[in-house]
Amino acid sequence: MSDRRMAVGNYRNDFLKEVEANVEDGEWVKMCMQCGVCAGSCPLGPYWEHPPQEIFMMIRAGLRDDVLSSESMWMCTSCYNCIVRCPRELPITHIMHGLANYAHRLGLAPKMNPTRRFAKLFWNNIAAGGRANELKLSLGLYFMDGFATGIKKSLQMLPIGLGMLKTRRLNPFGLLAGGNCKDRKGIQAMLKKAKELEDKRKGFA
């Protein structure tokens, strides 16, 4: 943490205003009183480059690029400890996800961040069929880093896969067809509309 280099902020409210306008629950950021209880409560606290309270301060200091390209908010596991404990009742978990989402949409989120890649994979999987296709999702994860590692991981997981097959916990035909929800087209149309509305609201349209 000590060797991080941040641009010196201008301590103006421009970025705070941007966050308030575009990030889910962003209007709460200004209410942080810098007590640090969130940072102390986070089970992954020591692994965050910038704990939530610091992210909030960076927003107020106008450090736009440092915040949006940060890995930090991607570390949140939604345990809600910080929300429970925050004396100012900030919805910190939601703000972290909101910031991550905003950074992603702007294309500023770190490309290789595993949380971001998994989230993308999961979303595409569930959006395609209206329901999670576990076999496709697992295989997608195995082959995320290339064909060779994909084969290796698949072979590693083979005994578990066979076991699941035997106890009928895995549908081998999921790879080919089936497993989708009843009105796949309807769900997709709904998601498309929702995205359209959100883009319009957040200025991405």
Place this chain on the structure above:
Amino acid sequence: MAGEMKLGAYICKGCGLGERLDCAELAKVAQKEGKAQVVREHDFLCHADGLAMIGNDITAGVNQIAIAACSRRAKAEAFTFDGVCVTRANLREGVIWVHPDTDDARETTQEAAADYVRMACAEAKAMRAPAGNPNRGGSKRILVVGGGISGLTAAREVAAAGYEVLLVEKSDELGGIARHLYRRVPAKEPFTEPQETGLAELVNSVCSNPHITTLINSTIAQTSGAPGRFTVEIASTGGNNRSETVGAIIQASGFTPYNANALTEFSYGRTLDVIDQLGLEKLVAAADGAPITRPSDGKPVKRVVFVQCAGQRSADDGRLPYCSGYCCNTSIKQAMYFKDADPAIDTTIIYSDLRTPGNGEDFYRSAQRKDITFTKGKVSTVTPTAAALKVDFKDLILDQDADIEADLVVLATGQVPNSGIDIETSDEAQAAAADKSILNLTYRQGKDLPQLRYGFTDSHFICFPYETRRTGIYACGPVRRPMDMAQAMDDATGAALKAIQAVENAAAGRAAHPRAGDLSFPQYRREGCTQCKRCTVECPFGAIDEDEKRYPVFNESRCRRCGTCMGACPVRVISFENYSVDTVGAQIKAVDIPDEFSEKPRVLILACENDAYPALDMAGMNNQHYSAFARIIPVRCLGSVNTIWITDALNSGYDAVALMGCKHGIDYQCHFVKGSELATYRASKVDDTLKQMNLEPERVQLFEVAITDALRTPKLIDGLVAKVIEIGMSPLKF
């Protein structure tokens, strides 16, 4: 005056005393050794029947009463009989509750009980019923010094309680610092917006009150006398001097804003655009609703930075070492002046610890909602640039150096108390500062109220916040400790109440706190006095002056009855009617000292009645046991312990003596401020005497205890008894 003395001893058998002790034997002790003319046992002494029995005896001529029952702290009201001396042998909390109920312990428990009966009888015989201070004075008028928020509130409250007030203000207008405030920090629900100061209404209510006489352009040229009869010389700039008599004084001399000229790193004084909080109030008041402009070029302010703790909370020379407590809320309020006028104005408060007392937390939240930026940081410099000001600071959250531009910088400087002369400094320093004195007291110990630290007046910060170390003079507001307007108003109300108590007690010849209602007062035997001045120097309350022949003049109603003078007196000529070198000395002598080979040591504990004695009582209530070889005598304050008691006890065969009292030092707990400190000093001088007597220095100990030490005090006693057994019994028995 005093007729024949007749001692009655009453032995209670209730609360298990009858089962644990041989009360008939105790009655015999009271009669034969205590020399009580009347001795009675009763199954339930504090019952109406028992009390009636004592009452009948008093009618029949008993005027000294020794009650052997529970602690003097229990049933105090029931066992109060007017006009007679009452002593209590603490057989319940002090004997049966602190010694085990076993066959082995029965003998030593009975011996302890018998000793306490002997002690109570001996003490009662040495006491006289106090008659009350004859030198009382009857003025119930109250002088309020200072016409700011504190003084005005105090005057209003005193008058509302039906007492006459004389309000003296140095300047030509009432209102003090508050006159310059545009708005005040909110004092009412929902604590979100700055509100009107309410000063005009307060001044009106004071000026229109027929019970309040107000003198402006006036200062106190001299204060002499005592509660109930202070004579105050009031000097007026118009030359119209007058002399007034008052019963008590409230000092509400307030504060002076810290002189920001010392803050060169913030360019104060170098540019007009760096101002202090009071400067901003004046700026805003002058703008009166129009946009706030820069003092230097009259351009509207678009960016303002507030620097918290400017020249405060710093160990550097010339800076204030303390937090003034009000400035965070004030900066929040001032940032709102800008935000409420124009939300586009950038307002940044750079703080290191935002402290918002009272309901300031709601105010803080409200400021955050209004987009006022709070940055945790420490400002190093403010530098004027071509068109603006550059504020360099260290961001304490991001751990990096940063800077911010501003059109206007407001410094949150602190409060410096107007407490007059520090009487602890050298005579030359005092003479040099003579014109600074607020009260100009003619007291032997100095012209103004004693100070604790940083110029704030001294008071017992937990138990007696308004009571200064000068009885009948009460400090309130920022002269006592840094505070905001709401706290000052609370403070003033408290001081008003205390001042009223003081005039009432003085008129009745009674002591004020903490021994409120005590009718005894110090008297001295002039023939024996050597004019050594120890009493006049050591009295923590400056009660004792000196006459032209350097004999002490006690000023009874200035006295708190702690007995520190009695403890100081090397020739033991100072005494109270019911508390003297004799009343305690007689108890020490009354204890039966078994011989050297009995394996029964005797340890004398002189316990402060304010904290140590209740702690020992509570040990009993909590089933804590301690050695049955200890004999405990309550004293008014460790300051009243005359070292003769220690040497007499050791000479007559006690194996050890312990003084048990309150914490002393800067965070003292002593009810009489200096008592335990003086006792510590005096006890340190006993070592030489011990050497002469060929005794080990461990035989005299001083323990600092708190009222909460119910579990610790028994351990201290047992430790001392163990020490005695280790070093051996005193060789001075018989």
